[in-house]
Amino acid sequence: xxxxxxxxxxxxxxxxxxxxxxxxxxxxxxxxxxxxxxxxxxxxxxxxxxxxxxxxxxxxxxxxxxxxxxxxxxxxxxxxxxxxxxxxxxxxxxxxxxxxxxxxxxxxxxxxxxxxxxxxxxxxxxxxxxxxxxxxxxxxxxxxxxxxxxxxxxxxxxxxxxxxxxxxxxxxxxxxxxxxxxxxxxxxxxxxxxxxxxxxxxxxxxxxxxxxxxxxxxxxxxxxxxxxxxxxxxxxxxxxxxxxxxxxxxxxxxxxxxxxxxxxxxxxxxxxxxxxxxxxxxxxxxxxxxxxxxxxxxxxxxxxxxxxxxxxxxxxxxxxxxxxxxxxxxxxxxxxxxxxxxxxxxxxxxxxxxxxxxxxxxxxxxxxxxxxxxxxxxxxxxxxxxxxxxxxxxxxxxxxxxxxxxxxxxxxxxxxxxxxxxxxxxxxxxxxxxxxxxxxxxxxxxxxxxxxxxxxxxxxxxxxxxxxxxxxxxxxxxxxxxxxxxxxxxxxxxxxxxxxxxxxxxxxxxxxxxxxxxxxxxxxxxxxxxxxxxxxxxxxxxxxxxxxxxxxxxxxxxxxxxxxxxxxxxxxxxxxxxx
Numbered sequence: 001x002x003x004x005x006x007x008x009x010x011x012x013x014x015x016x017x018x019x020x021x022x023x024x025x026x027x028x029x030x031x032x033x034x035x036x037x038x039x040x041x042x043x044x045x046x047x048x049x050x051x052x053x054x055x056x057x058x059x060x061x062x063x064x065x066x067x068x069x070x071x072x073x074x075x076x077x078x079x080x081x082x083x084x085x086x087x088x089x090x091x092x093x094x095x096x097x098x099x100x101x102x103x104x105x106x107x108x109x110x111x112x113x114x115x116x117x118x119x120x121x122x123x124x125x126x127x128x129x130x131x132x133x134x135x136x137x138x139x140x141x142x143x144x145x146x147x148x149x150x151x152x153x154x155x156x157x158x159x160x161x162x163x164x165x166x167x168x169x170x171x172x173x174x175x176x177x178x179x180x181x182x183x184x185x186x187x188x189x190x191x192x193x194x195x196x197x198x199x200x201x202x203x204x205x206x207x208x209x210x211x212x213x214x215x216x217x218x219x220x221x222x223x224x225x226x227x228x229x230x231x232x233x234x235x236x237x238x239x240x241x242x243x244x245x246x247x248x249x250x251x252x253x254x255x256x257x258x259x260x261x262x263x264x265x266x267x268x269x270x271x272x273x274x275x276x277x278x279x280x281x282x283x284x285x286x287x288x289x290x291x292x293x294x295x296x297x298x299x300x301x302x303x304x305x306x307x308x309x310x311x312x313x314x315x316x317x318x319x320x321x322x323x324x325x326x327x328x329x330x331x332x333x334x335x336x337x338x339x340x341x342x343x344x345x346x347x348x349x350x351x352x353x354x355x356x357x358x359x360x361x362x363x364x365x366x367x368x369x370x371x372x373x374x375x376x377x378x379x380x381x382x383x384x385x386x387x388x389x390x391x392x393x394x395x396x397x398x399x400x401x402x403x404x405x406x407x408x409x410x411x412x413x414x415x416x417x418x419x420x421x422x423x424x425x426x427x428x429x430x431x432x433x434x435x436x437x438x439x440x441x442x443x444x445x446x447x448x449x450x451x452x453x454x455x456x457x458x459x460x461x462x463x464x465x466x467x468x469x470x471x472x473x474x475x476x477x478x479x480x481x482x483x484x485x486x487x488x489x490x491x492x493x494x495x496x497x498x499x500x501x502x503x504x505x506x507x508x509x510x511x512x513x514x515x516x517x518x519x520x521x522x523x524x525x526x527x528x529x530x531x532x533x534x535x536x537x538x539x540x541x542x543x544x545x546x547x548x549x550x551x552x553x554x555x556x557x558x559x560x561x562x563x564x565x566x567x568x569x570x571x572x573x574x575x576x577x578x579x
Contacts, residue, residue: 003041004038005040006043007066007077008027008028008035009079010028011048011063012024012049040077043069046063048063067100067101070104070106073104077106078109081112083108086108098128163182167182167185167188169183182311193315195224196320199220199324200215217259221257225256225257229257267325269297269298271321272316273314274299276297277297279296280293280294280295281294308449322445322449323441342368342391344358344370344395344398344538345360347538349542349544349545351547352387353387353547353549356372358389360391369388369391371387372547374387387549390560399526407506418572420504422572423571424504425497426540427504428497447486450485454482457478460475511525512525543569544568545568546567547566548567
């Protein structure tokens, strides 16, 4: 008689390193012993560490492999330590799998609960009862855990794991509960504040060509690592002092600051005292499983007022944090900080006709140019080869075009009126009184928050939270409340935009002591101001500059005409403010 072929299935929701009953090792050894005792041919292990048998939709790759082996006739017996290792799903979800295995002639054996062979109705009923008990146990644990977390969170407790950078937890008693409250770690908080100051001080300041901009996230991380400022993990593990260098035998370098880490910290609403809830992302692992991980956090809001729930002391001022988010949202390919001394670099306004940004190339006046940043070999359907234009030619054309546009604007031309209105709005933002600027910043902050709340509301709708008649009515009520508040904020912003609205000092800009009246020549306003002021001036009037590829090579007998290659898109109001 041929030996029956057996395989062992092991699962652990959170893999442990000890010898506890739930660990993979503690399951494997009894199952191996059971197979040997019965004289089975043991054909292999099927282990799914760190995967839930309770949650719906979780793919267990080795469970699926085991089922496929059974379907292929390679298994006669499946051995588990407890039935709960096999499944904790609802019986109606688990029974079809059991019935399929029984139809294939596969017996399920629990080391501690007995055999469940095909064709034995009483044994099948007992198996269903066991599966139901396993599901109820997990369901009750899940409900209890969620209920406990909600009670603690509503009481203002931190219910996560490692506190965010800048904070630690402190246990306090509140209304008969022991809660963990986030309190500021001043050393870490000062690191965050210093980082924000560095970003704000350097975001429009040019860096020396060939050097890292100190206000970029990469530059800040390099500085933190060079000064051996510990990360949260390094501080808690005490690794910084213990690790000398990377090459020290037997020592590993402590956790380093990385751009992704720093950006995640700076984008965290907890920096301004908000209570948060995690946003998860499901990713497929190399072995075909699914891993859920936190990718960011969003602000929790009061269900009635939609105001952010404040749970702890803030490290940053809300207005500063929201301004920072605008800057962070612009970090990406082609959006780096200004480097070198070129006038149009890093403004986010200079593009090749293909849509790629153009960056500075070279530093000598005679050879300096702007070049398309399209990677070599990239097939875009646009120009062939590279695309560059001499710096002097482009800058002279753009600046003179701006002065011509501004000084010749026609008050009867609707397009010119809209252009001057938008330029005036941008100029006003740079010269308003501190009080007006503070109120405007606060209103903009509130608008950003309410729009975020609106997006969260629609996400919840998509996730089925507002299903049913009652849910839909609640959704419509919250939607109307948010729309009313956003409309009120926008109305106030419009009112403020008309307070102390300055006029453009066109005569100052176009004037000066140049004998030929050249707005760029010696003695002109342009020649007397700093590089940063020139860049800010251009940003008032320009949205985009596009450079086409030259159709022919120039020569010394033909004067170069940049206008044939360059298109300027003038300042227009943002879409939400237009009209």
